[in-house]
Amino acid sequence: MTRFLRHRLFWPVAILVALLALNLVFTDNFFRVQMKDGHLYGSLIDIVRFGAPLILVSLGMTLVIATSGIDLSVGSVVAIAGALACLRISDLDDQNSIGGVLAAVGIALALSVALGVWNGLLVAGIGIQPIIATLILMVAGRGLAQLITDGQITTVNSSPYKLIGGGYWLTLPFSIIIVAVVLALTAFLTRRLALGLLIESVGGNAEASRLSGISARGVLITVYTFCALCAGIAGLMISSNVSSADGNNAGLWIELDAILAVVIGGTSLAGGRFSLGGTVLGALIIQTLTTTIYSIGVPPETTLLFKALVVTIVCLLQSPAFREKVFHRRRRPQSPSPVTEEKVRVSA
Structure with a gap:
């Protein structure tokens, strides 16, 4: 039982259930899931559907x-991807053209990948600290998103584009299917192939990894590119769900x-080992917490x-040192048994 309680995913699961x-x-x-017009509906479905963009961004951040x-620039990449896709679709003569929508989506994701490569080059190629390198794009990217939309909210009326974030396929919200596919591919690449070990090696000791023959620069560029790609897909989901792009507030x-989802999931900010399952749990906790706030009627200003209070409690419960101080009492030294005292006296 103690071993089960010490598992790094126990407390995230317990908090989510609570x-x-x-x-x-x-x-x-609340737990009722029903079928309407061939689609699944329910509060649990909504939590996963609305939390899909956060899960994607969190996977890349992991x-x-x-x-x-x-990577502090993911919010700006979310805004840029949604803004560019909506701008391209709004310029189409037929916004329901599947080819035109796919081209707009492809351009938006290509730009997201380019932005990720830019972050990777700044970090791995030039050696700028990650927080500074991504802060540059965080500020400049938000301005770029507003330039794309000309400071206005760009609206679209496209059924194919609506499918990405607000549509259904095989009775499930299409965004959930996208998240499942991305999660499966990420797990395969990092747990079935050597990529995961390379990432953990670079995070544990980049210099030792380089000396052992691992291309730390290549690994860093890869993860920043993947993170930006996930943010780009999330941006498409968010803008698709509301059929519009807001360069100022999208992904804010x-x-x-x-970052909170990754930390709640048990991945250390110091680098090294990571948990994709824990990250998904962390993102679901944050989305469920948002739903709970609205359900219990917490005032918007608080x-x-x-x-922040709930997230702090979760992080404290995950801390072994905190649990040791709060839940475990110091064991009292056991008094020697009469048999032991007799043995000591005889040996003396």
Whole structure:
């Protein structure tokens, strides 16, 4: 039992279950999932659907943090990808053209990849600290997104584009299917191939990895590119769900939620080992927490404080040192038994 309690995913799972149970108290039929018009509906489905962009961004952030880095530019990449895709679609004569929508999506993702390579080159090629390198794109990227939209909210009316974030396929929201595919590919590449070991090696000791023949620069560029790609897909989801692009507010502060999700999932900010499953749990906890805040009627002006409080509690419960101090008492020294005292007396 103690071994089970010490598992790094125990407390995230326990907190998620507690939040879901709390919602059940305030919301009738919270766990009910029903079929309407061939689509699955329910509060649980909505949590995963609305949390899909955060899960994607968090997956990319996990690999970056595993290399002892950080990416603060994901929110700007989210805004840029959504803005560029919506701009291209709004210029189409037929916004329902599948070919035109695919071209717009491809251009947006290509730019996201280019931005990720840019971050990787700044970090691995020039040697700029990750927090500074990505902070540059965080600031400049938000301005670029507003330039693309000309400071206005760009709206589209495209059924194929709506599918990405707001449509359904095989009874499930299409965004959930995208997340499942990306998660499966990420797990395969990092757990079935050597890429995961290379990432952990670079995060543990980049210099030792270089001396052992590992191309640390290549690994760093790869993870920053992947992180930007995940952010680009998330940007398409967000803009698709509302059929518009807002260069100023789209993806705002999502980088902070992604970092929190990674930390809640048990990945150390110091780099090294990482947990994709833990990251998904962390993202679901944050999205469930947002749903819980609205369910129990927390005043909007205290929402961020309430959210910060819960996240702090989760992080403290995950800390072995904190649990040792709070939940474990010091063992009292056992008094020697009469038999032991007799043996000591005889030997003396």
